[in-house]
Amino acid sequence: MTNPQIPKTAPAVFFEKANGPITFVVDHPVTQPEDLKPGEVLVRIEATGVCHTDLHSWKGDWPLESKKPLVGGHEGAGRIVAIADGTMTQFKIGDAVGIKWLADSCLNCENCRIGAEATCALAKLHGYTVDGSFQRYAVSFAKHCTPIPDGLPLEVAAPILCAGVTVWKAIKEANCMPGAWCVVSGAGGGLGHLAVQYAAAIGLRVVGIDTGADKKKLLDQYGAxxxxxxxxxESDAMINEIKRVCSGEGPHAAIITSASGSAYNQALDYLRPHGALVAVGLPPDTYIKANVFSTVVKNLRIVGSYVGNRQDAIEALDFAARGKVKPQMVCEPLKNLESVYKRMEEGAIPGRIVLRC
Known part of the structure; x- marks a missing residue:
């Protein structure tokens, strides 16, 4: 099944070596419908978010090496324009879909069967091990595409497909009841400002940790x-202040979206008994140092939360479609990607940048 208007070439951004030149071209080859493999779809990307993972992918500072050359990006929102012959799918030409970090998995192993597809040994990753969404036409895998609700603008859906899904999954991992206190560290950032909104939307009492009057004002609007x-x-005073704000006992959960290593070890000191530290942010060379005695006596949980599964993605988009969650974002053209990376490294981007393809 295909759209006859698919061009032979289209704009894309790619790099050929880690930390090397970032190249924008208007004539990147477009995979044609007859070249799609069973299970694949071709998506005309209209908007794509930019994530810190994309920056890591380009810089090559993670243990897992990315493919080269690589078209990055994994927060892509667009419409299906072709479906490979022999593909069994609920999607049809013209459907709005999202392509996420997890591009594909086997769906047969134990991890996949329990809804942990991201840890599948055969997982493929958009913008890392396969080309991603920094291009106008991207190949994706039908079984892992996410349907985008009718009426949700694609530029709004794009950052939800990674940042939103990631923090929604983390909040679920915290396993808090409505009315519980939840601290979000790095609350004004691309992940954190969404975490505040998801937590507030399910009835948690949210405290944001960040800096600056502008971020305080923003987070007040989002339900903090x-x-x-x-x-x-100072560190000790900070711990005492967090406990004081959270009814004197500390929060039930700490969602760490910050890139600061100190945020992790502080959390173990301010959490109340039975509290959960949920690790999301990935500061380099960081270790969580947990005192075994206090961890056991307080019944603390330390939980790593990677990315959400297919159901988490549908849920995360539903919050946005109902107006409960809205990313703070600025839209720019695809050719601005190199500039966006520079601003990311400088910490000069509030919320999220979305590129129009």
């Missing part, structure tokens, strides 16, 4: 009940 500026406190 408290805000703590980490620049105003």
């Amino acid at each position: 009940e408290g805000f703590i500026d980490y620049m105003q406190f």
Whole structure:
């Protein structure tokens, strides 16, 4: 099944070596319908978010090496324009879909069967092990495409497909009841500002940790009940302040989206008994140092949360479609990607950048 208007070439951004030149071209080859393999679809990308993972992919500073040359990107929202012959799928030409970090998995192994597809040994990753969404036409895998709800603008859906899914999964991993206190570290960032909204939407009492009056104002609008500026406190005083704000006992959960290593070890000191530290952010060369005695006596949980599964993605988009969650974002053209990376490294991007393809 195909759309006859598919061109032979289209704009894309790619790199050929880690930390090497980032190249924008208008004539990148487009995979043609007859070249799709069973199970694959061709998506005309209209909007794609830019994630710190994309920056890591380009810089090559993760243990897993990415493919080269590589078209990055994994927050792509667009419409299906071709479906490979022999593909069994609920999708049809013209359907709005999202392509995410997890491009494909076997769906047969134990990890896949329990809904942990991201840890499948055969997982493929958009913008890392296979080409991603920094191009106008991207090949994806039908069984892992996410349907985008009718009426949800694609530029809004794009950042939900990674940042939104990731923090929604993390909040589910915290396993908190409505009314529980939840601290979000790095609350004003691309992940954190969405975590605040998801947590508030399910009835958690949210305290944001970040710095600056602008971020406090933003998080107040998103439902944060408290805000703590980490620049105003030394470490011990910070821990005491968090406990004080969270009814004197500390929070039930800490969602760490920050790129600061200190945020992890502080959390173990301010969590109340039975509290959960949910690790999301990936600061380099960081180790969580947990005192065994206090961890056992307080019944603390330390949980790593990677990315959400197919159902988590559908749920995350549903919040956005119902107006409960809205990413703070600025839209720019695809050719600006190199500039976006530079601003990311400088910490100069509030919320999320979405590129129009």
